[in-house]
Amino acid sequence: MAAFGTVFTPEMIISRFNNNSWSTPEIVATDSISLHPGAHVLHYSSTCFEGLKAFRHADGGIYTFRMEKNVARLAQSSQLLALPGFDKAMLSKMILDIVSRYAADVPQPPGSMYIRPTHIGTEASIGKAAAPSLESMLYVLLSPVGDYFAGGAKPLRLLLEDNARCAPHMGMVKSGGNYASALQPIMKARASVQADQVLFCPNGDVQETGAANFLLIDGNEIITKALDSSFLHGITRDSILTLARDRGMTVSERELTVDELLERAAKPGTEAALSGTAAVLTPVGTLIHGGKEYQVGSGVAGATTNALRQALNDIQWGKAEDKHGWLTKVC
Ligand code: PLP
Numbered sequence: 001m002a003a004f005g006t007v008f009t010p011e012m013i014i015s016r017f018n019n020n021s022w023s024t025p026e027i028v029a030t031d032s033i034s035l036h037p038g039a040h041v042l043h044y045s046s047t048c049f050e051g052l053k054a055f056r057h058a059d060g061g062i063y064t065f066r067m068e069k070n071v072a073r074l075a076q077s078s079q080l081l082a083l084p085g086f087d088k089a090m091l092s093k094m095i096l097d098i099v100s101r102y103a104a105d106v107p108q109p110p111g112s113m114y115i116r117p118t119h120i121g122t123e124a125s126i127g128k129a130a131a132p133s134l135e136s137m138l139y140v141l142l143s144p145v146g147d148y149f150a151g152g153a154k155p156l157r158l159l160l161e162d163n164a165r166c167a168p169h170m171g172m173v174k175s176g177g178n179y180a181s182a183l184q185p186i187m188k189a190r191a192s193v194q195a196d197q198v199l200f201c202p203n204g205d206v207q208e209t210g211a212a213n214f215l216l217i218d219g220n221e222i223i224t225k226a227l228d229s230s231f232l233h234g235i236t237r238d239s240i241l242t243l244a245r246d247r248g249m250t251v252s253e254r255e256l257t258v259d260e261l262l263e264r265a266a267k268p269g270t271e272a273a274l275s276g277t278a279a280v281l282t283p284v285g286t287l288i289h290g291g292k293e294y295q296v297g298s299g300v301a302g303a304t305t306n307a308l309r310q311a312l313n314d315i316q317w318g319k320a321e322d323k324h325g326w327l328t329k330v331c
């Protein structure tokens with residue numbers, strides 16, 4: 001199977017903001033946009049994006065998962081980056097229109113259609129280092145995908161890094177610059193200790209990895225950092241916490257220090273996992289800190305992690321009742 005995110009449908013849907021108004025969304029060839037080399041996004045990173053998925057059910061129906069949450073988060077990211085505001089209903093319709101046009105390309109489970117709404121500042125002005133782009137493009141790319149982590153649900157190795165992933169006020173913005181600032185630490189972690197990902201823990205505060213949230217599962221309790229502006233408010237995180245509460249688990253959204261994490265991880269039966277649209281819920285088997293390796297619980301995918309992942313997938317794939325109203329029927 002092709003690497004995650006490298007296959008695109010031949011068309012996407014786009015709306016442009018010029019002269020204070022949005023154009024009627026149109027379907028265009030995916031590789032058809034042109035940008036001025038002085039476009040704001042190319043210099044000052046006025047870019048934000050979303051990642052959500054559409055799923056094929058056994059009866060052939062196609063459904064998106066928690067689309068309104070992603071649309072709302074893109075609107076919030078756009079606002080925090082001072083990009084032009086857009087009508088959330090317009091973006092929702094763009095998503096539904098392009099997914100329904102490519103419904104036949106939505107893979108069977110365990111695959112899905114990854115949906116990438118993207119908003120970029122396009123004004124040609126290299127002088128606007130400290131001023132917003134007054135022109136932008138909002139488009140929705142589609143990419144049929146399988147597993148994000150090449151090893152499937154193989155437990156991951158995480159290097160705990162003392163630095164932040166990004167500037168503390170930017171964590172809740174899903175913006176390209178945050179991924180750029182995390183890249184070197186992740187590359188170094190791969191090369192030096194064969195880590196799969198970096199778990200960013202500035203000042204000993206366990207935050208998130210480069211592309212997913214971090215959850216610690218200790219018996220009946222699930223522990224994860226309480227929401228603040230320093231990290232991305234994952235929609236999968238919220239969904240998993242909801243499913244955990246549904247199962248009678250105690251959900252503790254609070255600060256988690258590296259010391260507490262390492263102490264708890266050593267106990268037999270402890271589990272850790274990464275949550276994200278691409279990651280779904282991927283078990284973590286090893287934490288690496290201060291030159292030492294710490295096995296999480298028994299080092300293999302834990303029963304609770306597997307059960308929560310299955311519960312989420314069952315809703316997404318239409319095999320369990322959608323009690324929380326998370327699915328939107330596309331066609
Ligand atoms: N944190 C970061 C930095 C991410 O890139 C993602 C992926 O989208 C997440 C967390 C998880 O967010 P979500 O569950 O909404 O996909």
Ligand code: COI
Pocket residue numbers: 050051052211276277278279
């Ligand atoms: C997602 O889970 O949707 C992400 O954004 C992760 C990614 C950067 C592929």
